[in-house]
Amino acid sequence: MNWDWSAVSDFMPHFWDGLVVTLEALALGSLISFALGLVWALLMRTPTRWVRWPVGVVTEFVRDTPLLVQLFFLFYVLPERGVTMSALTTGVVAIGLHYSTYTMQVYRAGIEAVPVGQWEAATALSLPVRRTWTAVILPQAVRRVVPALGNYVIAMLKDTPMLMVITVLEMLGQARLFSQQTFRFTEPLTVIGVAFVVVSYLASLLLRTLERRLVR
Amino acid sequence: MTSGLWQLVLHGVWVTVQLLVLSALLGGVVAFAAGIGRTHRRWIVRFVAGLYTEVFRGTSALVMIFWVFFVLPLAFGWQLVPLWAGTLALGLTYGAYGAEIVRGALIAVDPAQKEGGIALGFTPAQRLRKIVLPQAVPEMIPPFSNLLIELLKGTALVSVMGMGDLAFSGNLVRLALQESAEIYTYVLLIYFVIAFLLTRGMRALERKLKAGVGRAPVKEKAVAAAEPAGAPVAGGVR
Numbered sequence: 018m019n020w021d022w023s024a025v026s027d028f029m030p031h032f033w034d035g036l037v038v039t040l041e042a043l044a045l046g047s048l049i050s051f052a053l054g055l056v057w058a059l060l061m062r063t064p065t066r067w068v069r070w071p072v073g074v075v076t077e078f079v080r081d082t083p084l085l086v087q088l089f090f091l092f093y094v095l096p097e098r099g100v101t102m103s104a105l106t107t108g109v110v111a112i113g114l115h116y117s118t119y120t121m122q123v124y125r126a127g128i129e130a131v132p133v134g135q136w137e138a139a140t141a142l143s144l145p146v147r148r149t150w151t152a153v154i155l156p157q158a159v160r161r162v163v164p165a166l167g168n169y170v171i172a173m174l175k176d177t178p179m180l181m182v183i184t185v186l187e188m189l190g191q192a193r194l195f196s197q198q199t200f201r202f203t204e205p206l207t208v209i210g211v212a213f214v215v216v217s218y219l220a221s222l223l224l225r226t227l228e229r230r231l232v233r
Numbered sequence: 234m235t236s237g238l239w240q241l242v243l244h245g246v247w248v249t250v251q252l253l254v255l256s257a258l259l260g261g262v263v264a265f266a267a268g269i270g271r272t273h274r275r276w277i278v279r280f281v282a283g284l285y286t287e288v289f290r291g292t293s294a295l296v297m298i299f300w301v302f303f304v305l306p307l308a309f310g311w312q313l314v315p316l317w318a319g320t321l322a323l324g325l326t327y328g329a330y331g332a333e334i335v336r337g338a339l340i341a342v343d344p345a346q347k348e349g350g351i352a353l354g355f356t357p358a359q360r361l362r363k364i365v366l367p368q369a370v371p372e373m374i375p376p377f378s379n380l381l382i383e384l385l386k387g388t389a390l391v392s393v394m395g396m397g398d399l400a401f402s403g404n405l406v407r408l409a410l411q412e413s414a415e416i417y418t419y420v421l422l423i424y425f426v427i428a429f430l431l432t433r434g435m436r437a438l439e440r441k442l443k444a445g446v447g448r449a450p451v452k453e454k455a456v457a458a459a460e461p462a463g464a465p466v467a468g469g470v471r
Binding site for chain 1 (some may be wrong): 290291292294296297299303304307308385386387388389390392393400403404407412413414417418420421424425428429
């Protein structure tokens with residue numbers, strides 16, 4: 018095993034560039050998945066099955082198929098249909114869409130966990146449906162599900178390397194580029210492997226603090 | 234699509250299924266070893282198992298695949314056949330997630346069951362094998378079923394290393410036809426069908442295992458001690 022610290026220091030500037038892109042994709046992907054997941058969860062509660070059924074099938078399909086192939090699909094099919102997005106945008110949309118099918122279930126569980134009495138109280142006060150959701154149900158439901166959503170942020174972090182396949186230069190993309198130019202594989206790949214462990218560990222610490230604050 | 238291209242896709246399905254089965258087996262073994270290790274009496278065993286789970290859960294599956302394919306040959310001189318390299322990377326990564334499932338199910342077993350085992354003079358290994366695991370395993374099936382779907386989706390990652398699985402053959406067909414919507418739709422559908430079959434299979438397995446809990450082994454006579462869940466009625470048999 019030959020480890021070369023100078024290769025590590027050569028790689029570090031690229032590493033920071035990659036880390037920024039990774040975190041960027043993670044932040045935007047999380048926002049999309051949180052918003053879209055809530056939309057799916059609310060649609061699944063509409064009274065008509067003509068909405069529930071298609072939403073259920075589509076989200077089940079997205080959840081059970083590989084993100085990698087979905088990335089290829091969006092990256093190659095959308096331009097054929099005349100929609101052109103940058104690689105990073107495509108990746109962010111794909112990750113957000115994929116994980117929205119997970120966060121949707123988290124929201125659903127959160128909404129179902131709101132005590133029935135809260136619904137009854139809202140009915141008794143004859144609050145309109147909109148106010149019932151925005152002022153009574155969602156504030157309680159979302160507060161409960163923050164830790165579970167955080168777990169999916171960490172899962173998303175570990176899926177960002179897939180963006181490499183659609184030419185996004187995030188951490189793994191930078192590492193691969195660097196190894197192809199210098200024929201040093203051990204150092205860049207180990208550096209980013211350690212970086213993932215460190216970042217996800219920090220994220221889980223942050224999450225635990227958040228959990229203590231929000232869930233009482 | 235011509236029949237030649239379909240043959241390519243079918244071969245891809247075969248590689249994906251092989252990879253899925255092999256890495257599920259490796260992952261299962263690793264999950265049980267690490268999960269049981271985390272409930273061991275000796276701290277060193279708990280520590281090693283915990284370190285393994287944290288490291289492999291912390292890093293990304295794709296990074297792990299790159300590491301096994303590129304660093305392992307250079308660092309240790311082991312050049313693995315692609316199928317085994319993929320199995321190793323996926324099995325270890327998803328095994329770490331599985332270890333958490335195993336640990337969770339083991340601690341969820343009612344402590345009184347373990348105490349009952351101690352009172353009856355069972356050795357730790359006997360307690361695990363005859364009392365704890367038969368009750369814990371059925372509880373593990375639903376989360377394991379989800380993990381298996383994750384593993385199926387994870388197998389697509391090996392296509393990045395040029396292994397001819399389903400996702401890879403999809404890319405080849407796209408290059409051949411210069412048209413992507415059709416082939417990627419088919420590929421996604423095939424993955425969905427495999428996932429659907431897996432969930433159905435796991436559900437049947439869960440039913441089967443749950444039906445066996447709390448029953449005496451078939452060949453022995455039913456004695457009260459062999460009925461872990463039957464405490465309230467244990468004295469009632471005359």
